Amino acid sequence: MHKIALGGNPNSGKTSVFNALTGSHQHVGNWPGVTVERKEGELRIGSEKFVLIDLPGTYSLSANSLDEKIARDFIIDKKPELTVIVIDQTNIERNLFLVLEIIEMGRPVLLVLNMDDEAKKIGVTVDSDGLAKFLNVGVCKTVANKRIGIDTLKEQILKASNRQDKPKVLKFSEKTEKMIQNIIPFFSNYGEELRRWFAIKALEKDEHIEELIGDNKFKQLTLKIEELEKSISSETDILLAEERYAIIHGIAKEFIKRVLTEEDRERLSTKIDDIITHRIWGIPIFVGIMWVMFQLAFFVGGYLVDVVDHWFSLFGNYLASVMGNSLFSAFITDAVIGGLGAFAVFLPQLFVLFLFISFLGDIGYMSRAAFVMDKFMHALGLHGKSFIPMILGFGCTVPGVMAARTLESKKDRVITILVTPLMSCGARLPVYALLGGIFFSPHEGTITFLLYMIGIIMAIMMARIFKSTFFKKEETLFIMELPPYRWPSARETFGQALRNSWLFLKKAGTIIFIAVIIIWLLSVFPAGIDAPPQDNYIGSIGRVLEPVFEPLGFQGWEAGVALTFGILAKEIVVGTFGTLFTGQEFGELVEYEQAGLKGNLIQGLKTVFPDGIAAFSFLLFVLIYTPCAAALATIKQEIGWKWMWFTAVYLFVLAYAVSFAFYKIAIFFN
Amino acid sequence: MHPKLMLSQLLKDGENIMLMNEMKVGASGIVKAIIASPMIKKRLLAMGLTPNTPFRIAKVAPLGDPIELSIRGYRLSIRKSEASCLEVELSEND
Numbered sequence: 076m077h078k079i080a081l082g083g084n085p086n087s088g089k090t091s092v093f094n095a096l097t098g099s100h101q102h103v104g105n106w107p108g109v110t111v112e113r114k115e116g117e118l119r120i121g122s123e124k125f126v127l128i129d130l131p132g133t134y135s136l137s138a139n140s141l142d143e144k145i146a147r148d149f150i151i152d153k154k155p156e157l158t159v160i161v162i163d164q165t166n167i168e169r170n171l172f173l174v175l176e177i178i179e180m181g182r183p184v185l186l187v188l189n190m191d192d193e194a195k196k197i198g199v200t201v202d203s204d205g206l207a208k209f210l211n212v213g214v215c216k217t218v219a220n221k222r223i224g225i226d227t228l229k230e231q232i233l234k235a236s237n238r239q240d241k242p243k244v245l246k247f248s249e250k251t252e253k254m255i256q257n258i259i260p261f262f263s264n265y266g267e268e269l270r271r272w273f274a275i276k277a278l279e280k281d282e283h284i285e286e287l288i289g290d291n292k293f294k295q296l297t298l299k300i301e302e303l304e305k306s307i308s309s310e311t312d313i314l315l316a317e318e319r320y321a322i323i324h325g326i327a328k329e330f331i332k333r334v335l336t337e338e339d340r341e342r343l344s345t346k347i348d349d350i351i352t353h354r355i356w357g358i359p360i361f362v363g364i365m366w367v368m369f370q371l372a373f374f375v376g377g378y379l380v381d382v383v384d385h386w387f388s389l390f391g392n393y394l395a396s397v398m399g400n401s402l403f404s405a406f407i408t409d410a411v412i413g414g415l416g417a418f419a420v421f422l423p424q425l426f427v428l429f430l431f432i433s434f435l436g437d438i439g440y441m442s443r444a445a446f447v448m449d450k451f452m453h454a455l456g457l458h459g460k461s462f463i464p465m466i467l468g469f470g471c472t473v474p475g476v477m478a479a480r481t482l483e484s485k486k487d488r489v490i491t492i493l494v495t496p497l498m499s500c501g502a503r504l505p506v507y508a509l510l511g512g513i514f515f516s517p518h519e520g521t522i523t524f525l526l527y528m529i530g531i532i533m534a535i536m537m538a539r540i541f542k543s544t545f546f547k548k549e550e551t552l553f554i555m556e557l558p559p560y561r562w563p564s565a566r567e568t569f570g571q572a573l574r575n576s577w578l579f580l581k582k583a584g585t586i587i588f589i590a591v592i593i594i595w596l597l598s599v600f601p602a603g604i605d606a607p608p609q610d611n612y613i614g615s616i617g618r619v620l621e622p623v624f625e626p627l628g629f630q631g632w633e634a635g636v637a638l639t640f641g642i643l644a645k646e647i648v649v650g651t652f653g654t655l656f657t658g659q660e661f662g663e664l665v666e667y668e669q670a671g672l673k674g675n676l677i678q679g680l681k682t683v684f685p686d687g688i689a690a691f692s693f694l695l696f697v698l699i700y701t702p703c704a705a706a707l708a709t710i711k712q713e714i715g716w717k718w719m720w721f722t723a724v725y726l727f728v729l730a731y732a733v734s735f736a737f738y739k740i741a742i743f744f745n
Numbered sequence: 746m747h748p749k750l751m752l753s754q755l756l757k758d759g760e761n762i763m764l765m766n767e768m769k770v771g772a773s774g775i776v777k778a779i780i781a782s783p784m785i786k787k788r789l790l791a792m793g794l795t796p797n798t799p800f801r802i803a804k805v806a807p808l809g810d811p812i813e814l815s816i817r818g819y820r821l822s823i824r825k826s827e828a829s830c831l832e833v834e835l836s837e838n839d
Contacts, residue, residue, distance in 0.1 A: 135791035139784055166819045169793050280783060313779060316790035317797070348804075348820075357807040446822050450808035453824070459811075553811055554788045554827060557820040 083161030091219035164194035181268025198334030379423030387416035410595035433571035437563030468498030472706035628689030699730035781830035
């Protein structure tokens, strides 16, 4: 099996090329030891089999960020037979910067000049034969999202991986080449090409050179570079970037023909942008787009949720009628089917949200949203790109956490994920509605609004605290490309949303499923399925928790049970109170009223929460405490076990502290 | 006066030399020097903000920061704090 790597700038259409080449033969995992997504796929060309490894999209290989380090370490250590580099032809000069860096490694390369249709539209023509001959690499043109040019690309891959041609060594200026020769001896234990490559990286003051050659040699190296810098009275890293761009300029002059002037092209592309990031309209437009997204997620998604829920309960009832009333049948219908249902009902809404995110990303709006919101978010200790994940958190924490992937720096990404659960998600709303309706009517609207605001304030406070404790020294950047607006292909956008949904199902599904089964077992053992819950383990847990929650104003063991179940999904808190006080499980107060059980439920709740103060204390707790199993599983998948446990614990402690403080203060003044 | 700017004025006579964050929307210039931490410097260089590169300030975000540059035929957004790492020469015709 041939091993080939796929590299390229973000927004170059790299993902489209990957999908076009590998189709459905893809595996998604993480790079070893880190939580950066690693995709690989298989493809067959003629009789040969290839495995294609998708490197993270980067602008350079300076190992400044984790993505860049992963990409270059892969090429250096795993020595792929071929590195395919995807280039956005509409922005070819900046894309070539990465190409030159990879070519400097001296390993076989194939260039994919993508977005050929858009390039034509703006009057850019690249002489691909000339470029191929000049660089001694394969070059081919594609429109990957429309699957144009993919067969030629496959032929070229086959040819290039058989021939193993080394690309031409592009020389810098004479004085720079002399400096490189001065540095090469420091890397004498590497092969010819890598020696030169590391010497270039050393002159670029790469952070990872020190660990490569050791303390002593590194000190000498630093002295040598300082000496060289004195002799040219300039900085070597700036000089190298400048000369690389000079080489690119030369290539562009020779092989790229432009029909339109820069102004013409600008006029074509900036009309929409002038409105979307307008000084006055920019923010209202952003708010409007978010509003439409939620309407869609809740109406379309909400309708589908009911459909899925309906079919799951029908299926469960059918099984129950066939299998009779044994413990095993209860296990299958309640735990297994119920467990599958618990996360299957999320899927429609998640899918709609995922669809919206990938659409907004593909069309080029996400970076504009970050541009519009950055000043505000930066003032809060976050990043412009944190805004989308946090907004999504109002719908569901899961897509919010997954959307935080667009944040490049670990600091911004982790902090955003840690505070996203504080955005009150849709599943918490039924709890506010139930207790609000009983204890605060007719002011339940105000109470709900208050809770949302408290969540936002908590998120801001915690972001500030995390920023100044865990990540004190880390710098963050907002140096971000604003790609041209593009009408995305339905296949790509849908495909992306489907892949994200599948990923959620696979990764989070297992954990939710296990959690549902454990809680089910706790609720039927040891006394059995027909015994009241207080006789089973779950009741014991409730009683153990009773003194824990007493200082927050909750009387009785039922609150602890409801909160434990709430970790499965927050809306289950309502159903649990229903089961405990009326023997029936419904989602809303109206349904209890229709069943004639409203009185029982209210009476039950009023014993647990003797007054409005205790009820509000409980609502505060539900708002803040440990997120649901699906959210935790997603956090684990995105940033690892350690942060998952941290989130679970810190939010529980914070919820306890806030509820406790509120309850004690309110009681004191009352 | 900004210390970075003072240094540049000692070295060159340019009245047109300033830091990028001080430029107005619509103004064009040429990058002269980069004085930044290694991380910011590397990214600015990779994105094409090398010395002698012409650029234009295309836009400012609704809240006044970040700014949007037109450079090397594409659009790049950077915060004003990052723009203050770039010493630039204002183009005459503006």
